[in-house]
Amino acid sequence: MEYLVDMRTTVPEGTTDDEVADMRRREAVRAAELVEQGNLLRLWRPPLAPGEWRTWGLFRADDADQLETVLASMPLRAWRTEDVTPLTPHPSDPGQPPR
Template sequence: MEFLVDMVTTVPDGTSDDEVADMRKREAARSAELAAQGSLLRLWRPPLAPGQWRTWGLFSAADAADLEAVLASMPLRAWRQDAVTPLSPHPNDPGR
């Protein structure tokens, strides 16, 4: 099953630049692991407001519970709100 996840990150006030850099580094490493496992299929950057952190991700998981475990394993989840949309195949999908 595939899921579109709208991920909005809010860095807590008072977080140092070093802490942000470390979090981004750990998130990138975990994202690479999830991609290698086949859980993370794609990432997009939608238009952003100044100072906004937002990403759209396409994930593959057996079900919503499996997806939640994947999302919870990502370091940025501590600062992030996720909106999950389950996707189903369209009969006219040209990619089929």
């Protein structure tokens, strides 16, 4: 099953630039692992307000429990809130294989 995840990150007050850079580095490493595992399919940057840190991600998981495990494994989860939308195929989706 595929899921669209709207991820909004808020860096805690008092966090140093070095700590932010380290968190971003660790998140990038974990994202690459999730790509290799087939759980992370795409990432987008939606239109952002000044100072906003937000990402949309397309994830694949067997079910909501597996998705939660995947999202919980990402370092930025400590600073992030998420809205998850389960996606089901549309019968007219041009990306679906012919039947």
